[in-house]
Amino acid sequence: MSVVCHLRAFRSFFIAALTIVLLSANPSFAQSVLKIFGQVIDNQGPVAGVVVQIKNSAYRAYTNPEGFFYIYDIPAGRYRLTCRMGQVVDITTDDFEIGNGQPVRRDIYFGREVYNVAPVYVEAESSELSFSQSAAAKVIEVEQNNLTSIDDVIREIPGIQLVKSSATGEVYVSVAGIRPEGVDVLIDGRRLNSLLSGRADLSQLPLKAISKIEYYSSGTSPLSGNGGLGGTINFVTFSDNRPEMINISANRGSFTSENYSIDIGKNLGRWGQFEALWETNFSRNDYEYSDYFGETQIRRDSYINQDKYYLSYANMLGNNHLEFSGFYFRGVNGVPGRIVTPTYGAKADKETYSFGARVFRVVTGNLGLSLNGSYQKRKTHYQDYLSWAAYDTKYDEMEMDITANLEYSPLRYLTFEQGLSFTKNILDGDDLIRPLYTLGRWDRDIYKYKSGVSYNYQHEKVALRSNAAYAYSRVESDNYSNGSLTNTISYNWLIKLGLTSSIAYSYRLPGLAEIHWQDDIFVLANPELKPEKSSSINTELFGEFSLLGNWRLSVGYKDIRYRDLIYWRRSEGLKYKPMNVSKSDFFSTLVSLSYVSVKEYITIDFSREKSVSLNRGDEPAYYGKYITFQPLYTNRLKIKLKYKNPYLEIVITDVSKRYFTEENTKALAPYTLVDLSAGFDIKIGPVTTSWGGKISNLTDAKYELLEYQPMSPRSYNVLLNIKM
16 A cells, blocks of 8 residues: 555544534433532632542543533442642642442542743642552643644753754753653653663654653653653643643644644543554754765755644443543655765655553552553664665564552542553564665563552641652563662741652663664674663752742753763764763752743743763763753743733753763853744633744854754744644
8 A cells, every 4th residue: 555545544534523523412320320519719709610539539520511420330439539720729628438328429629829920830640540649740731722842841840951853853852961862752651662762752742732741850760661860751631621622723834834733532431541642743944964074964845744643532331430641653755866976865664553552450449450551663674875875674663561550548638559561562674775784673572570569648737748669670581670769858837948859770772772772783782882871869948928929930950870871982984882871970959930821821930951961981082071952051931921812932052061972072162042022812612722923043153054953943833723
């Protein structure tokens, strides 16, 4: 089947699925039994759109315009309720019993003063993922209306460095002085990192499906496949904030860039909740690069074409909660060749399938069981020509995972978690022109045991949260482990003061390309290349108070000591090969300030990270040299002005000099990136229309060519978003 026919088939399936959803009638609830109901109010009266959920379970409901909620079919037991709307979180103070008799009424006063003004906060719990209570996460709620690219989302996380390739459209992240290979990237708990390179291409994510982002610092996440040496970023697609909607977006901009999406979610009553999404992206630009002689060359009309399909489903089946999500990605990018020279074009075809399902069952009020399964397959085909030498390689990656988890809360504030998982990795690499350099088929089996305990005490003025997590992995004949201990304490009286601290140790298995790569060809495995390891300490002191709005100030410190960090060092001429650095140190301080005025007329977010990443290896020639990818400082300022419907937003990113090449003797110039966007919303009945425009790289800052580039030249975009 041709590519065109293949895409037409997918689009036909997508349109048929949407048609069925839109025509489906809501079934009755005649067979459901009401167990809990009540009304949510605040100091202004009933509150609509609040998510009311039974704590540590999948049972939830949404308040109607009169503030009432209804929860059905809950087994007998002892429960507590939580309610959430956006970043506002409130928890009822008392447990209550549910029996087999009449339903229980529980009215809730929703404390709007609990609002956490910061776009990043540290006390969040992730209800969508089973095994995540034993690690503190920073969480960002994603506002979809004005998003134009994944860059807009990633830049919201202080301390995360964005790196991208203008030729391929690939987007990666770097943290704590290490390359993108050391950051685990997940979608709904499924790991996206390539088995070949170890990196995760964020451009493949279905952008419009993302509802929030969870960031776990180095080593603290048991969700990670192999420890998350530089941290773990989990993109969550299931949303409590948009149970039913139709969202249509169109974006046109410079360099022939086009982005379109259709997102439909519908609550089908007893048949569950359904969401389907289609996105397409296209851009064309000139690609600059340095040839072997150090001269700048330009390839005209380099193109990127991507299509993404997303599907999710959630429902209660008896006492079991079922969640399913999956996406399909198809991308093609090419760099045309020059006609008058013997330099031909290059092309890459990429295809990704990713599916995951979770079944969660509340056995009793304090015991829950879950079973998670996922399957991912990536196909990559590279065709490249340099002078008269041709390259034509294919890589097929398959990753399958099955995990069983148990959550047990014997006491009101205490929760234990246990988990077992098996992961199967397969990579098959073929060189269609040079068969002697074929990578062949490689398998990797990972058996993992995970354990965690969390203590969460909340009083009128004092809150204490303590988490411990440990994971033991068996990979082939080797054993690895990672673990963390995190504590958060806060005191709330007039102002809220808190302290979060964590210690962790972690590891990262080398990618198969790192193990088998030498002088631009694949060879037998390198037994001398060791897995990377780290130990880290993270602290954060934060305060929140109200003064003409809501303020949040935090100061954090991070100290990471690496062992056997893999570093691509030049071996001969322009060729690189991976080597271990025996020791390296990373230190950073992070200051962030957030302000939200009354009625959100003014929103200000500021962060400054200052860091030092040094090589402390045994080789005297490299001792004390900077590690690639980490600037010495990064400042970020975001100001948004909004009055009723119109808004104006400016984002300024100021980055210091960076260091490149294996000796780190070349300092790359600093740059300041300015993005400006404006727009307005028009609401007519149930339909909200958002119009906007954006200028990226307003100052047209210049930069020196890198393997991954921090920005693109100045570009203009216009955006239309319709939501109903």
